[in-house]
Amino acid sequence: MKKGQSAMEYLMTYGWAILVIIIVIAVLFYIGVLNPKNVTPTSCTFPPGMTCASFKLVQTDGTLDLRVGQATGHPIQILNVICTQASTPPDMSVINTGYTNVTTIPIGEQRWLLGGDSGNDVKCLDSNGALLGAAAAQLGEFYKGKIWIQYNETDTGMSRTVVGDLATKFETS
Numbered sequence: 056m057k058k059g060q061s062a063m064e065y066l067m068t069y070g071w072a073i074l075v076i077i078i079v080i081a082v083l084f085y086i087g088v089l090n091p092k093n094v095t096p097t098s099c100t101f102p103p104g105m106t107c108a109s110f111k112l113v114q115t116d117g118t119l120d121l122r123v124g125q126a127t128g129h130p131i132q133i134l135n136v137i138c139t140q141a142s143t144p145p146d147m148s149v150i151n152t153g154y155t156n157v158t159t160i161p162i163g164e165q166r167w168l169l170g171g172d173s174g175n176d177v178k179c180l181d182s183n184g185a186l187l188g189a190a191a192a193q194l195g196e197f198y199k200g201k202i203w204i205q206y207n208e209t210d211t212g213m214s215r216t217v218v219g220d221l222a223t224k225f226e227t228s
Contacts, residue, residue, distance in 0.1 A: 095197060101219035104128075105204070108165045114194040114225040117179040117187030120170030121202070125160045129208035133158040136168055138179035138221065140200040145184070153177045159209065168204070192225050 083089045099107030101123075109122040119138045125131055136154045137145050156174040160166045167173040178186050179200060192198075202219040 095222070097223040099202070099219060099221050099223070101202075101204075101217060105217050105219065106165075107219065110221070110223065111170070112179065112192075112198055112221075112223050112225050113228045114192050115189050115228075117192040117198075117225075118170070118228075119177055119179050119202075119221075120167075121177075122165055122167045122171060123160070123204070124163075124165035126163055127208070128162065129210050129213075130159065130161050131206045132209050133160065133168055133204060133206045134214075135203075135205040136175070136177050137203040138177060138200060139184065139203070140180065140182040140198075141184060142182075142201070144216075144218070145203060194225055194227065196225050198223055198225060 080089070099110045099121075101107060104125060104127040106124040106126075107121065108124045109120070111120040112118075113120070117138075121136070123133075133154075134157060139145060153176045154169070158166050158168055158173060158175075169175045169177045179198065181187055181191060187198075199220075199222045202221050203216060204219070205214070205216045207214050
């Protein structure tokens with residue numbers, strides 16, 4: 056009889072506390088505080104030598120604004136930029152995403168590759184290689200993909216491709 060009374064006292068004492076904790080967690084999920092979309096940080100990362108100085112993915116059409124800095128030890132000339140959710144490397148010579156103005160970046164400096172004063176307007180692609188439609192590029196929705204940058208070192212003539220990771224939400228233009 057004593058064991059049963061002890062178990063009931065334990066449940067009555069701590070049961071209310073557990074119930075309150077469950078209700079608080081449910082409310083936090085309901086109002087969106089614990090929604091994974093709200094707590095996922097935005098990021099743009101490249102391997103050493105290249106940096107994302109600023110970036111923004113525009114809602115409705117998936118246009119990417121991108122300012123890049125470089126410290127490769129050589130002045131570089133950007134030839135093509137592709138933003139895609141595909142995990143395999145695209146054929147940079149075939150895909151034309153709107154990168155038309157070649158950009159030169161001196162050693163240790165930053166330039167707008169897309170948007171800003173670059174004159175380039177590149178739209179991101181989905182995992183099938185198609186342009187993002189208005190349904191996919193909704194304000195606040197999350198986009199995770201890769202940025203492929205093809206460039207030449209102007210002093211050595213070497214052609215290189217660098218791949219960065221992009222994780223961000225769609226924003227207003």
